[in-house]
Amino acid sequence: MKKVYAREEYCTGCGLCQVHCITAHSPYKDNIVKAYKKTFPRPLPRVIVEEQRPVSFALQCRHCEDAPCVKACITGAMQRDPATGVVNNDESRCVGCWTCILVCPHGAVARDERGKKAASKCDMCSGIHEVPACVAGCPNGALEYRGEREKEA
Amino acid sequence: MEYCIVGNSAAAIGAVEGIRKRDKTGRITVVSAEIYHTYSRPLISYYLAGKVKIDKMYYRPLGFYEHNGIRFIGGKPAAALDTKGRKVVLACGDEIPYDRLLVATGGKPFVPAIDGLDKKNIFTFHKLDDVKAIEKALDGRARAIIIGAGLIGMKAAEALSCLGAEVIVVELANRVLSSILDEQAGALVRDVMENHGIRFVFENTVKRVLGEERVTGVELADGNRLECDLLIVAIGVIPNTDLVKNSPVPVNRGIVVNKKMETGLPGIYAAGDVAEGDDAVLGVRRVIPILPNAYRQGEIAGLNMAGDEAAFSGGFAMNAIGFFGYSIATAGVPGGPDYEELAVLDPDERTYRKIVLKNNRLVGFIAMKDINRIGMLTGLIQEGTNVGSFKEKLVKTDFGYLDWPCELRRERVLAGGGL
Ligand SMILES: Cc1cc2nc3c(=O)[nH]c(=O)nc-3n(C[C@H](O)[C@H](O)[C@H](O)COP(=O)(O)OP(=O)(O)OC[C@H]3O[C@@H](n4cnc5c(N)ncnc54)[C@H](O)[C@@H]3O)c2cc1C
Ligand code: SF4
Numbered sequence: 273m274k275k276v277y278a279r280e281e282y283c284t285g286c287g288l289c290q291v292h293c294i295t296a297h298s299p300y301k302d303n304i305v306k307a308y309k310k311t312f313p314r315p316l317p318r319v320i321v322e323e324q325r326p327v328s329f330a331l332q333c334r335h336c337e338d339a340p341c342v343k344a345c346i347t348g349a350m351q352r353d354p355a356t357g358v359v360n361n362d363e364s365r366c367v368g369c370w371t372c373i374l375v376c377p378h379g380a381v382a383r384d385e386r387g388k389k390a391a392s393k394c395d396m397c398s399g400i401h402e403v404p405a406c407v408a409g410c411p412n413g414a415l416e417y418r419g420e421r422e423k424e425a
Numbered sequence: 426m427e428y429c430i431v432g433n434s435a436a437a438i439g440a441v442e443g444i445r446k447r448d449k450t451g452r453i454t455v456v457s458a459e460i461y462h463t464y465s466r467p468l469i470s471y472y473l474a475g476k477v478k479i480d481k482m483y484y485r486p487l488g489f490y491e492h493n494g495i496r497f498i499g500g501k502p503a504a505a506l507d508t509k510g511r512k513v514v515l516a517c518g519d520e521i522p523y524d525r526l527l528v529a530t531g532g533k534p535f536v537p538a539i540d541g542l543d544k545k546n547i548f549t550f551h552k553l554d555d556v557k558a559i560e561k562a563l564d565g566r567a568r569a570i571i572i573g574a575g576l577i578g579m580k581a582a583e584a585l586s587c588l589g590a591e592v593i594v595v596e597l598a599n600r601v602l603s604s605i606l607d608e609q610a611g612a613l614v615r616d617v618m619e620n621h622g623i624r625f626v627f628e629n630t631v632k633r634v635l636g637e638e639r640v641t642g643v644e645l646a647d648g649n650r651l652e653c654d655l656l657i658v659a660i661g662v663i664p665n666t667d668l669v670k671n672s673p674v675p676v677n678r679g680i681v682v683n684k685k686m687e688t689g690l691p692g693i694y695a696a697g698d699v700a701e702g703d704d705a706v707l708g709v710r711r712v713i714p715i716l717p718n719a720y721r722q723g724e725i726a727g728l729n730m731a732g733d734e735a736a737f738s739g740g741f742a743m744n745a746i747g748f749f750g751y752s753i754a755t756a757g758v759p760g761g762p763d764y765e766e767l768a769v770l771d772p773d774e775r776t777y778r779k780i781v782l783k784n785n786r787l788v789g790f791i792a793m794k795d796i797n798r799i800g801m802l803t804g805l806i807q808e809g810t811n812v813g814s815f816k817e818k819l820v821k822t823d824f825g826y827l828d829w830p831c832e833l834r835r836e837r838v839l840a841g842g843g844l
């Protein structure tokens with residue numbers, strides 16, 4: 273399947289990937305201003321930016337083939353879509369037990385405790401955009417969307 | 426191929442999904458003592474507290490059995506195995522033939538011989554029917570006594586307290602959750618629970634249950650008496666090996682299996698809380714009674730039942746639990762004199778993080794309140810990575826990939842999920 277890969281040599285740590293991720297998961301998927309000014313609570317970013325000058329890079333769920341989070345989920349909310357390979361959390365069934373956080377080796381799941389507790393993670397913008405918003409929105413080409421066996425650009 | 430799975434919980438569902446990866450057409454019969462569609466056992470405390478409704482408890486969506494071509498027989502316990510005739514005999518007398526059988530009967534509550542346990546309003550806390558019965562018995566501001574401050578007793582205490590009950594927990598050890606937490610961590614959780622009105626009696630136990638027809642109180646080992654309207658026994662869970670008791674299937678504490686989850690008897694497998702699998706951290710065979718382990722073992726069993734060659738790479742203890750919104754994550758060994766320990770405690774913030782090492786390998790951790798990205802540590806335990814060069818960083822609450830040695834980090838991140 274196609275995944276998002278970080279190219280840390282191009283990342284400036286600007287955080288725009290997070291802005292675009294938040295926007296895509298708000299009710300105003302194409303409007304940053306409305307997403308920020310009219311959405312309460314604002315979605316959490318599903319991409320993490322790690323930074324320790326001069327190195328920085330963005331990381332999201334790796335959509336593991338043998339996904340530990342799916343096997344460990346106590347409710348069955350976390351599932352891998354058999355058609356697309358995307359690992360998705362059904363937030364309506366998630367109870368916020370954080371077992372997925374306990375087992376995700378990449379630390380790619382966040383706690384959303386602001387409303388109904390739910391695990392928040394990258395969904396590859398499934399059903400929102402063709403190309404994940406973080407990739408499309410990165411001004412520096414520091415995120416790449418490609419197949420596993422395709423060569424780096 | 427005729428498959429029979431006894432049990433309908435995490436291990437059983439793992440097996441169904443494992444079988445169906447390899448064999449789309451073989452007949453699968455799932456036999457369950459409980460009548461319900463497969464549900465998440467850990468959610469029974471959420472159900473009792475009113476946090477989830479039954480339709481959000483299903484471990485797989487309604488339609489799962491039809492979709493997977495399963496014959497589901499619910500509410501009919503299996504009573505015996507005929508290993509020669511390759512049949513499972515149900516309590517009602519029906520017989521289910523099999524080529525491949527999975528015993529996934531899980532655990533059952535351990536109930537010690539306490540005088541007076543036959544009275545009304547005494548419960549265990551293990552299945553949906555238990556909490557439905559507790560729900561019925563609850564009446565206004567009930568006073569509840571819970572025996573055991575382990576995971577189940579503590580979850581029961583939280584749920585009952587959310588419903589307005591007065592709760593006292595009686596525990597033999599000197600602290601809560603003693604199997605997974607050390608003294609510092611135990612004190613932090615106890616404090617959270619006490620702030621919500623839950624009372625504890627440590628280093629003590631119930632000697633006798635008081636009351637006529639219904640429970641009215643308990644007498645403790647030290648002679649003191651406590652009053653209650655409701656008593657919950659949550660001392661522990663033991664492997665539910667009843668089904669194989671009079672069969673040649675080898676049983677130690679749980680059913681003994683090899684890495685393929687085979688019992689050694691032709692066509693018979695076991696997985697989940699009823700089975701003894703490899704503990705990858707302790708290097709022993711033992712029952713690891715947690716849901717992720719049950720699912721993984723079930724899936725491995727299912728793959729092998731369908732003719733694959735899959736091996737269980739071993740599990741280890743791990744728990745993510747919360748009480749009144751206070752989060753706890755632990756894995757592996759909680760510490761001890763044979764290990765190197767690094768810890769950071771902030772009692773005011775109620776945060777604590779301890780990592781446990783042996784020969785520069787991470788073998789356990791305890792994380793309290795701040796559990797973000799904690800799975801990175803679980804991954805390091807699982808993979809047996811040598812963390813010698815960055816071990817001091819593992820206690821940081823913001824531990825991330827940039828704290829890893831560059832090479833290791835690149836390898837991991839670029840692996841793109843081939844883990
Ligand atoms: C209150 C509570 C909270 C928990 N919380 C957590 C948690 O947060 N995280 C975690 O990892 N684990 C938790 N656990 C443990 C977890 O639920 C178990 O590890 C897991 O359910 C084990 O799965 P299993 O499939 O092996 O067996 P079980 O879930 O025990 O299921 C056994 C199945 O076998 C059936 N069965 C039994 N005997 C027969 C028979 N003779 N004939 C036919 N069917 C039979 C039962 O009906 C059931 O369907 C919790 C457990 C409890 C009780
Ligand atoms: S959340 Fe973590 S474990 Fe689950 S698929 Fe994504 S990277 Fe893998």
Ligand code: SF4
Nearest residue numbers: 345366367369370372
């Ligand atoms: S937090 Fe939600 S998605 Fe994660 S394991 Fe728990 S129920 Fe599943």
